[in-house]
Amino acid sequence: MDLQLSGRVAIVTGASKGIGLAIAQTLVDEGVHVVAASRTAPDAKVTHVAVDLMDPDAPAQVVARAVEEFGGVDILVNNAGGPPPGTTLPRFGFMTPDDADWRAMFEFNLFAAVRMIRAAVPHMLERGGSSIVNVSSTMAKQPGAMNVDYGAAKAAVLAVGKSLSEEYGPQGIRVNTVSPGAVLTDWWTKDGGAAEVMAGVTGSDKDSVIAEVAPAMMKLTTGRLVHPQEIADAVALLVSPRSGSTTGAEFVIDGGQLKEI
Structure with missing residues (x-):
């Protein structure tokens, strides 16, 4: 299937390994110009911007590089997330993370994505037919006594995506969420x-x-x-014009973890 993505410009965060690397490589294979935002360079034919997304100025730097190199932004994949630098998950129990842990978790998993969207949207509006995919987690929908702060941050990512799809859908930017299980x-x-x-x-x-x-x-x-490529394939379809009527949706890819209707 031709995803009609050749020549488009994408930013993928957290692209140096895992899900992000699979997404970046899949988009490259579809003819996309990929700007990869990560602390270390990915093993892929992308334009790499070495940034720490815990830095509030990093998203604007990434978007500026995409505009400088390729003239704009068509696609944004907010994949960066998980344990903040220096943090090991899982953590058990509500009392385990302190205020600093909560702030770091939201900084990395929510605020970095919010800032990236804020920086990219003006350029995406100029292009038309743009797409944002935010990567959340099944832990946003199945809370438990483990990784409480992570689940809360990812639930916020879901809510932000829904709101953005309502505001910017009529202006040509589709916004969807992919929620992986254990990858x-x-x-x-x-x-x-x-x-x-x-x-x-x-x-x-x-x-x-x-x-x-x-x-x-x-x-x-x-x-x-779940294999990272299974997430990447879903993202590639969501950012494609072939998904032109899909916005405000959540795609769960979790091996059947979530059972509710």
């Missing part, structure tokens, strides 16, 4: 990552957590964690 990225696999934390809690080992324990705990219908 097989280095959040899980790295040393000291989620799999090792859960292994310590459950008395298991890292490989067993990824292959068996985590899918069972989350009741994943597929029996496995």
Whole structure:
């Protein structure tokens, strides 16, 4: 299928690895000029802007680079999120994160996206037919006594997306949200990552957590964690003109984790 994306200009945040890298590479393969915002350079043919999105000035720098290099912005994918730099998740219990933890979580997962949208929208309005995809999480919709601050920040991302779709849809900017479940990225696999934390809690080992324990705990219908490419494929379709009537929607890609209607 031709997604009709060739020649368009996209900004992808958190593009150096995992979901962000898969999104960036998929868009490149579709002929998109990709500006990748991340602290380290991705292994992809993109224009990289080395920024820390915890810096309030970073989004404007990224957008300025896209305009300078390619003349505008058609697509914005707010993928950056998860544990703020220096933070390890999961964290258990409401009392565990303090005020500084809450501020860092919202800074990285919500405010960075808000600032990026604020910087990009004026240029997207000039182009017409633009698209924003925000990456949230199933934890926004299935709260529990784990990662409370993360779930709250991602719930806010959902709400912002709905509001933006109402305001800017009539002006030619579609806004949608993708909510992944547990995705097989280095959040899980790295040393000291989620799999090792859960292994310590459950008395298991890292490989067993990824292959068996985590899918069972989350009741994943597929029996496995989601692959980053599965998220990237959905994002590519959402930003395509072929999804021209899709706005204000949430696409959940979670291996069947969420069961409610």
